[in-house]
Amino acid sequence: MDPVKVGILGLGTVGGGTVNVLTRNAEEITRRAGRGIEVVQAAARDLSQPRICSTDGISLTTKPEDVVNNPDIDVVVELIGGDTLARSLVMQAIQNGKHVVTANKALIAKYGNEIFAEAQKKGVMVAFEAAVAGGIPIIKALREGLSGNSIEWLAGIINGTGNFILTEMRDKGRNFEDVLAEAQRLGYAEADPTFDVEGIDAAHKLTILASIAFGIPLQFDAAYTEGISQITREDVNYAEELGYRIKHLGVAKRTEAGIELRVHPTLIPERRLIASVDGVMNAVLVKGDAVGSTLYYGAGAGADPTASAVVADIVDVTRTLTSDPENRVPHLAFQPDAISQSNIQILPIDEIHTAYYLRMDVTDKPGVLADLTRIIGDAGISIEAFIQKEPETADADARIIILTHLIAEQQMNKAITQIEKMPVIHGKVTRIRVEYLDKD
Numbered sequence: 001m002d003p004v005k006v007g008i009l010g011l012g013t014v015g016g017g018t019v020n021v022l023t024r025n026a027e028e029i030t031r032r033a034g035r036g037i038e039v040v041q042a043a044a045r046d047l048s049q050p051r052i053c054s055t056d057g058i059s060l061t062t063k064p065e066d067v068v069n070n071p072d073i074d075v076v077v078e079l080i081g082g083d084t085l086a087r088s089l090v091m092q093a094i095q096n097g098k099h100v101v102t103a104n105k106a107l108i109a110k111y112g113n114e115i116f117a118e119a120q121k122k123g124v125m126v127a128f129e130a131a132v133a134g135g136i137p138i139i140k141a142l143r144e145g146l147s148g149n150s151i152e153w154l155a156g157i158i159n160g161t162g163n164f165i166l167t168e169m170r171d172k173g174r175n176f177e178d179v180l181a182e183a184q185r186l187g188y189a190e191a192d193p194t195f196d197v198e199g200i201d202a203a204h205k206l207t208i209l210a211s212i213a214f215g216i217p218l219q220f221d222a223a224y225t226e227g228i229s230q231i232t233r234e235d236v237n238y239a240e241e242l243g244y245r246i247k248h249l250g251v252a253k254r255t256e257a258g259i260e261l262r263v264h265p266t267l268i269p270e271r272r273l274i275a276s277v278d279g280v281m282n283a284v285l286v287k288g289d290a291v292g293s294t295l296y297y298g299a300g301a302g303a304d305p306t307a308s309a310v311v312a313d314i315v316d317v318t319r320t321l322t323s324d325p326e327n328r329v330p331h332l333a334f335q336p337d338a339i340s341q342s343n344i345q346i347l348p349i350d351e352i353h354t355a356y357y358l359r360m361d362v363t364d365k366p367g368v369l370a371d372l373t374r375i376i377g378d379a380g381i382s383i384e385a386f387i388q389k390e391p392e393t394a395d396a397d398a399r400i401i402i403l404t405h406l407i408a409e410q411q412m413n414k415a416i417t418q419i420e421k422m423p424v425i426h427g428k429v430t431r432i433r434v435e436y437l438d439k440d
Contacts, residue, residue, distance in 0.1 A: 003036030004318045007067035009089060010079035011044040011060075014103055014130070016052035017303030018077065018310045023054065029311065033318040043067050043080075052303060068093045075317050077310060078102040087111050094118050094126070099321075101313040103130035103306055109204040109220040112211075116331040123325040127313035132205040133158055133282045135305030136298040137312065142212045142286070143333040149288030151213040153253035155437055158205045160280030160300045161189045161196035162228055162248035167278040170236045170245065176229060188280055198227035199248065199263035206250035209284070210261055214254055215334035215342055219261070222346035226264035235359060235430065238401050239267050242357075242385055244434070245275040251435060258345035260352050267357050267403075267434040274437065285437060293438070350410040355384070355434035357403055358416075363424040364391050364398040371422060372400070379415035381407050397426055403434065 006022075008015050019039055022029065030036050042055070043064040061067065068076055068089050076093040080086050083106045090107065093100050094115070102108065108115070108128050119126045129139045133156070142151070157163050161183055168179040180197065183189040195201040203223040211218045228248050239246050249266035252259065268275040273295055277283040282300030287293050299305035320328050332339055362368050369388075376383065385403035404412075416429050 001035050003038045004033075004074050004314075004321065005038055005040045005072055006075045006077060006314060007070055007073040008039055008042040008077045008079060009064045009067055009086075010081070011042045011051060011053075011055075012079070013052070013303045014306045014310065015042065015044075015077075015079045017307030018079070019053035019055075019058070021304065021307045021311045022314075025311075029315060033315045035318055037314055037318060041067050041070055041073060064089055065092070068098070069096060073098060074321070075099045075101060075314060077314065078104060078107075079310070081106075083107045083110050087115075090115060090126070091118060094122050094124055097122055097124060099124045099317045100126045101130075101310055101317065102126070102128050103310055104128075105131040105201070105204040105208065109207040109218055112208070112218045112331075116336070119331065120325075120336055125317050125320065125328065126331055127316055128208070129313050130306050130309035132208055133284060133296070134298070134300040134302065135308040136282060136284065136296050136300065137309065138209065138284045138296045139212060140312070141294075141296060142209065143329055146286065146288050146291065146294075147333065149290045151254065152287045152289060153251070154209055154213055154284060154286045155252075155274070155435060156202075156206065156209065156250045156282070156284035157247055157274065157277050158250050158282055158284065158300065159196055159199075159202040159248060160282060161193065162199075162202070163277065163282070164188050164280045165197070166228060166231070166236070166246055166248060169231070169233050170240065171278075173233055173237075175233055176231060197229055199225035202248065202250045202263045206252055206261065206263055209250075210252035210259060211339075212333045213252060213286070214259055214344065215332070215339055216259060216344050216346075217339055217342065218332075219346050222261060224262040224264070224349040226262075228265050230430070231265055231432075235357075235432065238359065238387065239357065239432075240270070241387065242267075242401075242403055243270055244268060244357075245270050246432065247275065247277075249435065255347070257351060258347040261346050262349060262352065265432050267432055269436060272437050350408075350413065352409050353406050354409070355404050355406050355436070356412055357401070357432040357434055359399065359401050359430040360419065361397040361399055361426045363426070364396075365424070368424050369400075371424075372419065375418045375422075376402070376404075376415055379407075379411050379418070381405070381411065381415055
């Protein structure tokens with residue numbers, strides 16, 4: 001049987017890694033796929049740049065349209081990123097009847113609904129395992145391995161840059177700004193780190209995971225995002241004192257009222273396995289009704305880990321090239337008409353229920369605690385733990401840290417508004433949500 005011919009858009013870190021993996025493991029991949037897989041053409045911005053892979057036997061071009069329109073190519077691998085040019089190229093590839101493999105989380109999160117609809121019409125596959133958590137096969141686990149389960153919730157550390165920053169702050173007592181600068185020097189963070197540290201990158205990935213887990217349309221604009229730039233090393237230390245660790249977590253949860261879809265700093269009990277995921281590593285915890293909790297851990301980025309997921313998608317496409325399109329695993333795990341008819345709502349952040357960590361600086365004088373606890377009690381909030389740090393000097397503020405039980409976000413917002421109006425409260429109240437990851 002003739003080999004499957006692949007064209008790659010983007011020959012950078014992941015593109016070069018994909019060529020390397022396909023070349024290095026060619027014999028094993030052929031045994032798994034049932035056919036050989038050959039990269040015959042690749043597009044790159046600058047053909048004079050050095051590559052991490054050999055380009056022998058690969059036709060190179062600076063025009064990605066050449067790859068998309070090449071009649072000999074069966075599978076187009078999109079690795080250029082962004083959601084403008086990549087979107088038009090992917091749609092053109094689908095129009096040309098080509099299967100698509102992509103590592104582009106922004107593209108899928110924002111435009112996946114229309115891309116999958118067009119692919120369905122044309123009878124082609126769009127595979128995107130590498131778009132979430134690098135080399136961790138979490139999408140395949142949700143689409144196939146857990147297909148017998150009703151997914152109750154999932155929670156993930158799905159951005160390595162943010163996890164590296166929080167790990168360094170905890171282990172070395174460093175400030176956010178210092179660690180961010182180091183992450184940029186090491187290449188973990190971009191010159192503009194907004195997507196990573198403000199949760200946008202994680203929200204792209206969470207949107208995809210939630211759609212597959214719950215059978216709902218992709219709804220990136222409905223995801224709540226909150227970054228880690230306001231987290232201090234004191235918050236990290238206080239969390240440790242209370243038996244928790246702070247992680248930048250993506251949470252998707254099915255409730256009777258709708259779906260929670262949120263990315264924010266989160267206190268996690270240190271005894272949870274996911275709390276021990278450090279550095280640039282990723283992990284996703286999934287709770288299914290039949291299987292219980294399962295944890296998926298590994299490298300979330302890098303040439304070979306991401307290429308591993310890209311090649312796995314190419315193998316999947318190769319295996320199904322001759323199968324009836326109606327009998328393939330659907331793009332988002334559920335049958336397309338079941339997703340389009342879904343009326344499950346994404347909940348606004350005000351309607352979620354979680355526990356909270358609160359930190360505030362107060363004037364050190366009698367009666368402050370009584371007034372503070374009265375406001376909290378009147379809001380229907382129950383306190384689980386309380387720490388008071390005495391002022392270091394006679395005229396300095398005292399610091400109060402409170403851990404609450406579960407409460408609706410809108411009730412907590414009202415309480416914080418009242419607390420910040422107290423003359424003895426100096427500055428804003430720091431609020432971090434808490435997830436136990438074992439009680440739901």
